[in-house]
Amino acid sequence: MPMFIRKIKHAMYLALVRVIVKISPQPSHMLFAGAGSSRQLCDFLVRTGIGKVLVVTDKPLRELGVVDQAVQGLVEAGVDIAYYDGVLPDPTYLQVEEGVTVMRAHGSDVVLAVGGGSAIDAAKIIAASSASPDDPRDWVGFGKVKHEIPKIYAIPTTSGTGSEATMGAVISDPVSHEKGVISGSTLLPAAAALDPDLILGLPAPITAATGMDALTHGIEAYIGTWERGTRIEHSRAAIKMVFDNLVIACNDGSNREARAAMSVAACYAGIAINQVNVGNVHAIAHQLGGKYGIPHGMANALVLPGVLEFCREESQQQLAELARLVGAGNEGDSEEQLSHAFIQAVRDLRTAVHLPDHSDKIKAADYDHIIELALAECEGYPVPRLLDRAGTIAILAQITV
Numbered sequence: 001m002p003m004f005i006r007k008i009k010h011a012m013y014l015a016l017v018r019v020i021v022k023i024s025p026q027p028s029h030m031l032f033a034g035a036g037s038s039r040q041l042c043d044f045l046v047r048t049g050i051g052k053v054l055v056v057t058d059k060p061l062r063e064l065g066v067v068d069q070a071v072q073g074l075v076e077a078g079v080d081i082a083y084y085d086g087v088l089p090d091p092t093y094l095q096v097e098e099g100v101t102v103m104r105a106h107g108s109d110v111v112l113a114v115g116g117g118s119a120i121d122a123a124k125i126i127a128a129s130s131a132s133p134d135d136p137r138d139w140v141g142f143g144k145v146k147h148e149i150p151k152i153y154a155i156p157t158t159s160g161t162g163s164e165a166t167m168g169a170v171i172s173d174p175v176s177h178e179k180g181v182i183s184g185s186t187l188l189p190a191a192a193a194l195d196p197d198l199i200l201g202l203p204a205p206i207t208a209a210t211g212m213d214a215l216t217h218g219i220e221a222y223i224g225t226w227e228r229g230t231r232i233e234h235s236r237a238a239i240k241m242v243f244d245n246l247v248i249a250c251n252d253g254s255n256r257e258a259r260a261a262m263s264v265a266a267c268y269a270g271i272a273i274n275q276v277n278v279g280n281v282h283a284i285a286h287q288l289g290g291k292y293g294i295p296h297g298m299a300n301a302l303v304l305p306g307v308l309e310f311c312r313e314e315s316q317q318q319l320a321e322l323a324r325l326v327g328a329g330n331e332g333d334s335e336e337q338l339s340h341a342f343i344q345a346v347r348d349l350r351t352a353v354h355l356p357d358h359s360d361k362i363k364a365a366d367y368d369h370i371i372e373l374a375l376a377e378c379e380g381y382p383v384p385r386l387l388d389r390a391g392t393i394a395i396l397a398q399i400t401v
Contacts (some may be wrong), residue, residue: 006386010379013367014226018142018169019171023226027164028185030191031267034260038155041193042073045110045153052080054108056099056123057115058087061157064196066198070114070155074131082106087115090172090296091288092124096136099126113154116162116210117296120154124187136171136182142380145184153193157199159249159262160210160297162270164192174288178373179286188274194267196259204250207262208353209297210248214238215346216267216300219308220279221272222322223315226382229275234268234346236325241265243326250353259283280387281307283378287370292361301355306395308343314384319343360401367396 032040045053053074058143061067062085084099093250103111104127113123114165129136131149139145154164163169165352168183220236221231241261248258284307312319318344323329329341350357370394378387 002119002298003386003388006379008303009152010386013380014382017142018226024143024185027167027185029188029189030166031165031194032191033194033264035197035256036195037193038070038195038198041153041155041191042071042077043175044242045074045081045112046077046189050079051109052107053112054099054106054126055081055083055113056113056126057083057085057089057119060246061073061085061115061119064201066116066201070157070195070198071112073223074112082107082108082355084353087119087122088120091118091125091193092172092174093136094174095122096125096129096171096219099350100125100129103130107149109150110153113152114157115156116156117170117213119162120147120161120163120189120237123154123172124152124163124169124189125171127184128182128184128187129194135172137180139182140171140180141183143184146186147184147186149186152187152189153197154189156192156200156263156266158202158206158210159163159199159259159266160213162214162266162268162273164189164194165267165270166274168274168383170296177290179290181286185360192267194260194263196256197260199263200254200256204253205252205354207253208246208355209295209301210266211242211249211353212301212304212350212355213297214262214269215242215246215349216281216304217273217278218242218265219304219322220281221269221276223311223318223384224276224279224382225384226276231272235272236322238265238272238353239322241268243345244347247352258314277381279307279383280311280374280378280385282379283374283387284370284392286377288359288362291366291370292359292391294359294361298355301350302357303395303398305343305347305399308346310387310395311383312339312343315339317319358399359401361398362400364397364400367393370396377386
């Protein structure tokens with residue numbers, strides 16, 4: 001399809017989304033933050049008089065005792081809890097079906113996600129599916145979950161996805177290996193707890209990858225073309241906190257201040273993308289995750305510098321502003337020089353946290369399929385420049401062995 005037609009379609013789609021968002025109700029959201037905040041959330045839930053709770057998580061977190069620590073307040077209060085711990089990285093429709101089966105058998109009133117983005121995303125779609133006969137595959141797209149669902153609460157155990165602050169969820173098709181984004185205002189968790197005590201044992205590689213995920217969210221919200229809400233304030237705060245704290249958190253996982261700051265950074269970045277969505281990095285990274293099983297944060301870290309180079313001219317002012325924010329470049333540098341300096345700072349941060357700049361899983365033979373899906377996905381985002389075939393090939397070539 002010619003680029004000028006894609007641009008017209010893109011503009012028309014975003015205009016429609018803006019109208020829909022403007023007339024849609026905005027759900028409320030509560031946050032508890034700091035050491036012990038998971039207990040505060042549990043105490044809050046007990047005070048609200050909740051009945052039965054489905055905890056959605058994964059087996060490793062249960063085996064490590066993290067889940068028990070997170071829900072201790074509910075257990076001590078005698079709350080009736082059922083557990084679905086079958087969530088795997090990049091949750092699938094099958095896992096959603098399994099979770100719904102557990103939820104319905106238990107008669108759960110609310111859903112509490114304890115885990116990373118995969119657990120929180122799965123919890124959202126489990127809650128939505130429990131209240132509807134529809135196939136969740138039909139919900140892929142913008143704002144298609146419109147029905148009332150059981151309330152969702154979240155206790156993230158990584159600092160990256162920001163899913164605790166968004167109305168979206170990513171789901172994978174195990175057959176096609178394609179990822180879909182499901183969204184709707186009722187998917188926004190009613191409350192979340194950002195408890196650094198639950199993250200102290202997170203391994204450095206996961207800390208690094210999830211931290212780069214949060215950085216990607218902040219940057220994509222900041223350079224996007226949709227002026228809305230507090231996306232500027234929240235994205236700038238998130239980006240600054242990642243640059244200031246990610247290396248510390250990777251090198252010293254027991255540093256509560258750095259862990260707390262990264263939790264807040266991820267949440268702030270989530271708040272930003274919840275207002276204006278993501279961008280080209282995600283359009284490509286989703287395909288890498290679906291096709292090769294590359295963890296989402298890692299995929300974002302691989303793609304981010306190349307995408308920023310791709311849209312550098314269109315985003316020069318914003319990238320220069322971010323360079324000044326994080327102390328990249330030199331006094332007196334031009335906007336062009338500062339924009340390059342910020343992209344290099346992103347590369348340097350990726351190196352400092354020991355993440356790779358390429359993957360041997362990515363195959364040039366798959367480029368056509370990846371590009372087709374990425375070009376289609378990016379048209380739903382407020383990007384400064386639409387991906388094209390040549391540009392996407394160049395981005396992929398940078399990260400292919």
